[in-house]
Amino acid sequence: MSKRYLITSALPYANGALHLGHLAGAYLPADIYVRYLRLLGKDVVWVCGSDEHGAAITIRAKKEGVSPQAIIDKYHALNKNTFAALGISFDYYHRTSTPLHHQTSQDFFTTLYNQGDQFDERVIEQYYDEEYDQFLADRYIVGTCPKCGHEEAYGDQCENCGSALSPLELINPRSTISGNSPVLRETKHWYFRLDKHEAWLREWIAEGTIAGVPHHQAEQWKKHVVGQCLSWLDGGLQPRSITRDLDWGIPVPLPEAKGKVLYVWFDAPIGYISATKQWAQEKGLNWEDYWKGGDDVELIHFIGKDNIVFHCIVFPAMLRAHGDFVLPRNVPANQFLNFEGQKFSKSRGWGIEQHQYLEEFSDFPNKEDALRYALVRNLPENRDSDFRWDDFVDFYDKELADNLGNFVNRVLVLTQKYYDGVLPEVQVDLSEELLSVRRLVEEWQLEIERFSFKNAIQLVMEISSFGNTYLQDKSPWAIWKTDPDSEEVKECMFVSVQVVALLAVLLEPFLPFTAPRIREVLGLAPVAPGELSATLDKVAAGEPLLATGHRLGEPTVLFPKINDRKDSSRLEIIDRQRLKLQEIMEAEQPITAHEPVKEEIQYDDFAKLDLRTGTIVAAERVPKADKLLKLSVDLGFETRTIVSGIAEHYTPESLAGKQVVIVANLAPRKLRGIESQGMILLAENGEGKLDFVSWTAGFGNGLVVK
RNA sequence: GGCGCGGUAGCUCAGCUGGUUAGAGCGCAUGAUUCAUAAUCAUGAGGUCGGCGGUUCAAGCCCGCCUCGCGCUACCA
Numbered sequence: 001m002s003k004r005y006l007i008t009s010a011l012p013y014a015n016g017a018l019h020l021g022h023l024a025g026a027y028l029p030a031d032i033y034v035r036y037l038r039l040l041g042k043d044v045v046w047v048c049g050s051d052e053h054g055a056a057i058t059i060r061a062k063k064e065g066v067s068p069q070a071i072i073d074k075y076h077a078l079n080k081n082t083f084a085a086l087g088i089s090f091d092y093y094h095r096t097s098t099p100l101h102h103q104t105s106q107d108f109f110t111t112l113y114n115q116g117d118q119f120d121e122r123v124i125e126q127y128y129d130e131e132y133d134q135f136l137a138d139r140y141i142v143g144t145c146p147k148c149g150h151e152e153a154y155g156d157q158c159e160n161c162g163s164a165l166s167p168l169e170l171i172n173p174r175s176t177i178s179g180n181s182p183v184l185r186e187t188k189h190w191y192f193r194l195d196k197h198e199a200w201l202r203e204w205i206a207e208g209t210i211a212g213v214p215h216h217q218a219e220q221w222k223k224h225v226v227g228q229c230l231s232w233l234d235g236g237l238q239p240r241s242i243t244r245d246l247d248w249g250i251p252v253p254l255p256e257a258k259g260k261v262l263y264v265w266f267d268a269p270i271g272y273i274s275a276t277k278q279w280a281q282e283k284g285l286n287w288e289d290y291w292k293g294g295d296d297v298e299l300i301h302f303i304g305k306d307n308i309v310f311h312c313i314v315f316p317a318m319l320r321a322h323g324d325f326v327l328p329r330n331v332p333a334n335q336f337l338n339f340e341g342q343k344f345s346k347s348r349g350w351g352i353e354q355h356q357y358l359e360e361f362s363d364f365p366n367k368e369d370a371l372r373y374a375l376v377r378n379l380p381e382n383r384d385s386d387f388r389w390d391d392f393v394d395f396y397d398k399e400l401a402d403n404l405g406n407f408v409n410r411v412l413v414l415t416q417k418y419y420d421g422v423l424p425e426v427q428v429d430l431s432e433e434l435l436s437v438r439r440l441v442e443e444w445q446l447e448i449e450r451f452s453f454k455n456a457i458q459l460v461m462e463i464s465s466f467g468n469t470y471l472q473d474k475s476p477w478a479i480w481k482t483d484p485d486s487e488e489v490k491e492c493m494f495v496s497v498q499v500v501a502l503l504a505v506l507l508e509p510f511l512p513f514t515a516p517r518i519r520e521v522l523g524l525a526p527v528a529p530g531e532l533s534a535t536l537d538k539v540a541a542g543e544p545l546l547a548t549g550h551r552l553g554e555p556t557v558l559f560p561k562i563n564d565r566k567d568s569s570r571l572e573i574i575d576r577q578r579l580k581l582q583e584i585m586e587a588e589q590p591i592t593a594h595e596p597v598k599e600e601i602q603y604d605d606f607a608k609l610d611l612r613t614g615t616i617v618a619a620e621r622v623p624k625a626d627k628l629l630k631l632s633v634d635l636g637f638e639t640r641t642i643v644s645g646i647a648e649h650y651t652p653e654s655l656a657g658k659q660v661v662i663v664a665n666l667a668p669r670k671l672r673g674i675e676s677q678g679m680i681l682l683a684e685n686g687e688g689k690l691d692f693v694s695w696t697a698g699f700g701n702g703l704v705v706k
Numbered sequence: 707g708g709c710g711c712g713g714u715a716g717c718u719c720a721g722c723u724g725g726u727u728a729g730a731g732c733g734c735a736u737g738a739u740u741c742a743u744a745a746u747c748a749u750g751a752g753g754u755c756g757g758c759g760g761u762u763c764a765a766g767c768c769c770g771c772c773u774c775g776c777g778c779u780a781c782c783a
Contacts, residue, residue, distance in 0.1 A: 169783085219723085227710040228778065234709075235779070305711090305777070335711080336776075377731095378719085383712050384776055391718070394732060402745055410742040417741075455720070458730075472747040477740075557743055565744075 003298055005044035006290045006326070007034050008272045010303045011051035011096070014075040015060050017353040019344045020387055021337040023086070024375045025304035029334065031088045032376065032453050033300070035509035041530025045290055047275035048083075049094030050076040053249040054264035055137040059176070068248050072097055082355040086368050087512045092282075094275035096267060101274035105267040106253040109242075111322050112192070113254070118321045120191040120239050127155075127167055127182035129175040134259070135245030136167070136175055136182055143170030190252070191239035192266070197317035198237045204327070205229045205312060216329045220450070222382065224305065225333050229312045240314065242266040269315040297326045308333050332451040335380040339387050340581055349584055352577070364573050365560055369511040370396050376510055379454045389577050393562050401559040404464045404503070410471065411496040412521055412555035418480060421523075421552040423497060424490040431542025433495050437463055437502065438539055444506060445536070453510075460506050467499040494544070497522070497552070501545040505535045514558060521553045522546065610665035611681070611705035613695055614640070619655040631655065631680070633662055636702030640664075643676035661693045661705055 010026040012018055030046060037044040052072040061068040072095070080093045094101070112118040127136045138155035155167035167173060175182045204210055205226060208218035218226065242263045243252050249261030273291055280287035290297060301311045311331050319325040338344070344351035352360070361367040374392040377399075378385050415421055431438070440459050447456040474492040483489075504518040508527050516526040524546075538545055562570040617639065618632040631642045642662065663679040681693040 222711095224711045224777085229710090231708095231710045231778070309778080338776095383719095386718080388718090391732090394718090397743095398732065401743060406743055406745050410745080412742095414741050450722095452720095458720090461731085468746055469748095471741080472739075475739075475741085475747095477742095480741090555742095559743075561743060561745090 002043060003296055004290055004293055005034075005037050005042055006276065006297055006299045007037075007044060007046040008299075008301050009046070009048040009090070010301075010307055011049050011268055011271050012075075012079050013054070013056070014050040014052045014072040014079070014095070015057045016075060016346070017355055018079055018082070019346075019351045019353045020339070020357065020371075020375065021344050021351070022304070023088075023354055024337045024379055024385075024387075025334045026302045026307075027083065027088050028372060028375055029332070029379060029381075029451065029453055030300075030302035032456075032509045033302075033448065033451065035089065035512065036448050036532070038529050039505070039508060039527065039532035041533055044091075045276060045279060046089070046091045047094065047272055047279060048090045049092070049271055049275045050079065050096065051264065051268045051271060052076065052095055052097040053261070053267060055139040055244075055246060055248070058246070058248045059139055062177075069097075078355060082358065085358055086354060087372065089512070092275050092279035094271065094278050096271045096274070098274070098278070100278055101267070101271055102250045104274040104277065105250045105262055105270045108270050108273075108318070108322060109262060109266075110253055112318070113190075115321070117196070118193055119242075120193060121188055122191055122241075123186050123188050125168075125184045126187045126245065127173060127175070128185040128187075129178050129180065129182050131178040131180055132175070134177075134247070135185070135187055136177070137244055137246050138167050140176050141167045141170060141173050141182065142176055143167075143173035187245055188256070189241050189260070190243045190257075192242045192314075192318070192321075194237040194240050194314065194317055197313075197320065198233060200320070201237075201313055201317060202230070202233045204316070205233070210327075215327065221330055222332060222451075224335065224382065225308055225312060225331055228305075228308050232309050232313060237313070265310065265314070266318075269310070269318070291326060292324045293326065299326050299328045301328050301331045303331065303333050305333050305335050330451070332381075335382065335384045337375075337378075337380050337385055337387055340389070341386060350581075360576070361573055364570055366513060366558070369513045370400070370559075372511060373400055373457070376453055376457045381452065381454055389574055393571075393574055396559065397561050397563055399461055401561045403461055403468065405557065405559040407464050407467045407471075408500050408503070408518055408521070408558060409555050411467070411493070411500050412552060414476060415493050415497060415552055416555065418476075418484070418489060418493060421554075423494055423546055423548050423550045423552070425548045426487070426491045426494045428491045428494060429542065430495065430498065430544060433491075434498065434539070434542070437466055437499065440466070441502070441506070441536065441539055448509075457510050460503065460510070463499065463506070464503060467496060467503075470499070471496060494548075498545050502535065502539065505532055505545075517556070517558060521555055523551050523553045608665075609663060611661055612664040612701075613699065613703045613705060614660055614662050614701050615697075616655045616658045616660060633660065633678070633680075634701050635662075635664070636700065640677045642678045642680060644680050657697075658692060659694045659697055659699075661695065 007030055009030045012022065027048075034044055034046040050072060057068050057071055061071045064071070076095050083090065083093065096105075127141055128134070129136055129140075136155070141155035143153060143155075153170060155170060155173070173182060174180065200210060204215060205221075206218060208214065208216045208221075242265075243257065243260050244263050245259060246261050247259065249264065250267050251257070252260045252262060273287075276290055277287040279285075280290070291299075301315075303311050308331065311328065311333075316327050319327060336343070339351040342350055357371060358367065361371075364370065370392070374387070374395050377395050378387060378391060412421075415423070440463050444456050444459040444463075447453070447459060471492070474488065476486075476489040476492045479486045480489050500518065501522055501524070504515050504522060504524070505527055507518070508515040519526055535545060537543075560567070560570065562574060564570065612635055614633040614635045616631050617634045619630070631644055633640045633642055640662070661681045663681070666677075666679050
């Protein structure tokens with residue numbers, strides 16, 4: 001029996017939009033993996049959906065004066081549509097507010113409850129709002145933080161100092177519903193006996209075995225995942241409360257639990273199950289084949305690192321407590337993506353949300369794949385990484401346009417020119433010509449199966465690079481000039497076209513918008529499920545992907561460059577983003593205006609510097625450089641040529657006669673082919689403006705500054 | 707405070723179980739080339755692998771201490 005793959009991505013919480021960090025964390029990697037599996041013709045289902053319960057949603061609804069239902073409807077639709085627009089190809093995007101999910105969660109609870117030993121009942125004291133006659137969830141209580149004195153700390157956390165709190169710790173607690181001081185009252189809650197699962201969980205995570213029976217290869221899990229889990233287990237597992245006094249959520253299915261709902265963290269992962277049920281129902285399949293198929297099922301959870309403990313400890317414990325369910329074979333959690341060096345922050349406006357990207361880049365060609373590529377190239381697979389617009393531009397221009405796009409284009413153009421787009425007949429041993437490509441493809445497959453998508457996409461680019469190098473080595477254009485019937489040229493073009501055809505398949509998981517366009521210019525239909533298997537076989541056997549006589553389509557530009565001399569429109573889109581960030585930074589400047597003073601040095605360190613007075617006698621722009629000016633500085637005893645990166649701040653004409661201070665003993669350095677013999681001193685303020693360190697005219701050139 | 711993960715070329719990052727001269731891309735320098743989206747190709751410069759100490763015939767990879775970043779988690783109740 002062949003394996004079935006059950007893939008999940010963390011359910012987005014339906015009270016807000018998702019930013020690029022979320023996309024890079026749990027959705028894009030999963031999409032790549034799932035598309036890869038489908039290309040291999042595997043039996044795979046990928047589920048996700050909106051997580052729509054919890055106090056945060058009711059509070060937000062109250063604040064905005066709308067119903068919780070309105071909130072979740074809005075964000076469910078937004079997130080679902082945005083994912084779809086970015087090519088995130090879930091098999092099912094469900095939601096936890098559906099009756100099916102409620103029923104599934106209640107059944108799950110009841111099963112555990114009926115076992116008798118999975119839950120504890122505890123009566124605890126909790127704050128109660130007497131005016132509104134209800135218990136207050138942690139988030140409904142504010143008060144003064146005992147650690148930092150912040151007066152608006154929530155019952156679960158102080159947003160000022162970040163410390164985790166319990167409502168009982170707050171000084172002067174008040175209800176956010178009535179504003180009154182709440183009173184303590186007894187209430188009953190149910191606790192999941194996580195502690196009873198500690199032993200097998202440790203073995204499962206550390207060894208990858210369950211009661212000695214192999215389940216997965218523990219060393220294939222990411223280090224930070226295993227590390228954090230073992231750290232948690234070492235701290236000892238405690239029974240965990242799974243119910244809340246709240247009116248928004250899934251009612252606890254017990255007669256004595258009126259007014260109580262399942263804690264959102266309990267029902268959310270069950271959402272994976274209900275989503276699969278719904279999908280299977282609509283497909284006429286049996287959901288249990290995927291969740292209860294034992295060793296035939298590969299369950300993979302894609303999440304961000306904030307969710308590790310939940311998906312590696314709590315949810316597996318729930319699944320095993322329930323019985324029959326499979327456990328995740330791997331949880332390839334990603335770390336966090338930062339944005340231009342800082343964390344995404346909605347309140348600061350720092351970062352960009354997925355839907356916002358699509359809107360603001362609406363005029364950017366191939367914007368979906370441009371974003372996907374920038375993110376894959378920089379996935380936080382093993383540590384936090386950083387999204388920068390500079391990288392976005394570089395990846396797009398240097399790799400997508402110059403390497404990949406240009407390769408495809410030159411192959412197509414040459415083949416059209418020489419053979420009217422029809423593949424010539426050749427005698428060529430592809431397994432020999434494409435030996436290195438074959439190795440790269442094998443490596444590519446291994447990397448994907450190790451969840452190393454960053455490596456995998458770079459291997460694809462190496463194949464494209466191989467193509468460029470191959471073309472350059474053969475230089476068919478040189479041969480063709482004298483011998484248009486050359487066998488060598490035919491072979492070269494035939495082989496090159498095979499590489500393009502291969503790229504179109506390998507790229508599909510990463511660039512699902514571009515891959516079909518390449519197929520189109522090759523005269524092929526979009527790639528079909530399972531086609532990768534056949535492709536890999538052909539590559540291994542040295543058989544062509546496109547045969548002699550195949551007719552290619554007309555070449556088109558896949559990626560028009562951002563830095564394009566004739567068309568600045570794409571650069572303008574990027575520049576608007578840069579400007580936005582600059583404005584945020586400037587608005588915040590006054591608070592963090594000064595740079596920290598550097599490490600202490602000794603007098604001798606200072607004495608090494610030879611600073612001299614000088615006068616700029618001539619200045620001119622450096623050709624082909626936006627920022628550089630070539631300056632001639634009179635030091636009295638000699639005139640130095642100094643290249644300085646100030647062209648964006650000063651015109652050459654304004655500089656002649658300017659008194660400056662230079663570093664006279666700095667090692668010379670060539671910039672844009674001109675040797676710069678020193679460095680001009682300037683100060684830079686918080687807004688990036690510059691000013692010269694100067695001296696009074698007439699005092700003298702070449703004098704030592706100390 | 708404890709624990710986990712990370713700190714590798716100017717920048718962004720690879721380096722699987724310790725093994726000869728530490729890798730890639732970008733940037734920079736030099737040269738070649740012109741089919742192509744001013745694209746491509748070759749060559750080169752550049753690293754005390756966060757710091758100190760230790761184990762080993764041999765350490766970026768192992769151990770200890772320190773330091774910085776990210777995260778988890780406590781305590782002083």
